[in-house]
Amino acid sequence: MTLTWHWPWAGLAALAVTLAIVALCMFLSARGGTQRHGLPVYGLDSDLNTEQIDESLHRFRVYNRFATTLLVLALITAMTLVARPSVVDENDERTNPRDIVLCLDVSASMLAYDHEVLSTYQQLISGFKGERIALSLFNSTSRTLFPLTDDYDLASGQLKKASEILRKVSTQDRIDKLSDRTAQDFTDLIEGTQNRTDKTSLIGDGLVSCAAMLPGFIYGKPSKPGKASIMLATDNVSGTSSYTLGSALDLTSKANISVDGLYDGPMGSENDKTTIEMRQEIEKHGGTYSSAHSGQSVDKMMRSLEKRKSEQDEHNRLSSLIDAPGWFTLIAAAFLGLWIAVAWRIQR
Known part of the structure; x- marks a missing residue:
């Protein structure tokens, strides 16, 4: 059965909005430097500049980025469901x-x-x-x-x-x-x-x-x-x-x-x-x-x-066109489950 999209434009619009929000968040996060309005800003890099702390901080950042990536992937996959993936039912419908x-x-x-x-x-x-x-x-x-x-x-x-x-x-x-x-x-x-x-x-x-x-x-x-x-x-x-x-x-x-x-x-x-x-x-x-x-x-x-x-x-x-969200739902659930596991590990 060939996969088709019942509402492709709705899915693309939702995906575009999602990506725009993610890009905006990344942009705002990147603007936060070490200085703000000419005044020095102190952070963990300067206050906790020890070998052990530096290793833990590096691990925290890796987990945090991984968790963020999983959350974005789960969100993008979920947004594809807005486009209503569908297949033509092979059985005769009367x-x-x-x-x-x-x-x-x-x-x-x-x-x-x-x-x-x-x-x-x-x-x-x-x-x-x-x-x-x-x-x-x-x-x-x-x-x-x-x-x-x-x-x-x-x-x-x-x-x-x-x-x-x-x-x-x-x-x-x-x-x-x-x-x-x-x-x-x-x-x-x-x-x-x-x-x-x-x-x-x-x-x-x-x-x-x-x-x-x-x-x-x-x-x-x-x-x-x-x-x-x-x-x-x-x-x-x-x-x-x-x-x-x-x-x-x-x-x-x-x-x-x-x-x-x-x-x-x-x-x-x-x-x-x-x-x-x-x-x-x-x-x-x-x-x-x-x-x-x-x-x-x-x-x-x-x-x-x-x-x-x-x-x-x-x-x-x-010919009956039926929704087929199965694999996309499963993939979104898998990403979300991994994100929860990584977020729990970060909290630890």
């Missing part, structure tokens, strides 16, 4: 790293794809640095599996556990072979997501619930653009929700929350009116829409979306 909420539909029609979404995100977070991630499951109602956190061990563990459970119910054949323990684990996982009868995949309500996990949303306080995002993985909407997808996206858009949609439903439903509306609404609000039937795997689509988000975030990285 202002307000992204908050990411994975909003996952766990209705019956989504079970064939949910485990892929969770498995992919489990791998993606291994490359996160400072991002916070949360997971919400929804059907007719929502359930928070874990809130926003940068504890990646916790998040990875929860994603892995949920992915393994959902993998075991991803096909009808696997469902038919479920053990009682696995069936109970699945029930526990989706508990709280089906509290409204005859209604499934209420996308608008699910999206608002996910957005409410992001700071400031419920207070109407917008976040910085690009700093909060939701990955909405769903298929279709059935039944009347409290919020339409359009109204939910209006709310997230006002809060500067980007929403990307991942359609994971059956291929036969891809051209349904609600699916087309989902795509149109998400793209109209600046989000990206992807379909599991576009020829790409769920894994590839999610990695592509995350890559685009990361590239956008890359532009928001800053």
Whole structure:
């Protein structure tokens, strides 16, 4: 890391003032001769002119000059701190790293794809640095599996556990072979997501619930653009929700929350009116829409979306200029410590 000076002129000014004071003191000291106003001035040289006294006086003067030199060096070194020695931090600094909420539909029609979404995100977070991630499951109602956190061990563990459970119910054949323990684990996982009868995949309500996990949303306080995002993985909407997808996206858009949609439903439903509306609404609000039937795997689509988000975030990285007074402080302290030792020796 290259050392730079944040306030170089302040340091030079302080150093100049220090040197001027030292020069003035030396000048005034040099003016004191053996005579003042024509009158004789007697000093130690004349009154204590013995061999033993002369040796002690010589030693005193050497220590005194050495102490003065150390004090001046300590002062000059301390004055360099006024210029604020700094270095550029080699680590990436991100202002307000992204908050990411994975909003996952766990209705019956989504079970064939949910485990892929969770498995992919489990791998993606291994490359996160400072991002916070949360997971919400929804059907007719929502359930928070874990809130926003940068504890990646916790998040990875929860994603892995949920992915393994959902993998075991991803096909009808696997469902038919479920053990009682696995069936109970699945029930526990989706508990709280089906509290409204005859209604499934209420996308608008699910999206608002996910957005409410992001700071400031419920207070109407917008976040910085690009700093909060939701990955909405769903298929279709059935039944009347409290919020339409359009109204939910209006709310997230006002809060500067980007929403990307991942359609994971059956291929036969891809051209349904609600699916087309989902795509149109998400793209109209600046989000990206992807379909599991576009020829790409769920894994590839999610990695592509995350890559685009990361590239956008890359532009928001800053180089951090940090103060680096360490060596100068140490040197000044060393000079000062030596001066104290020499001054103590002079006093002795």
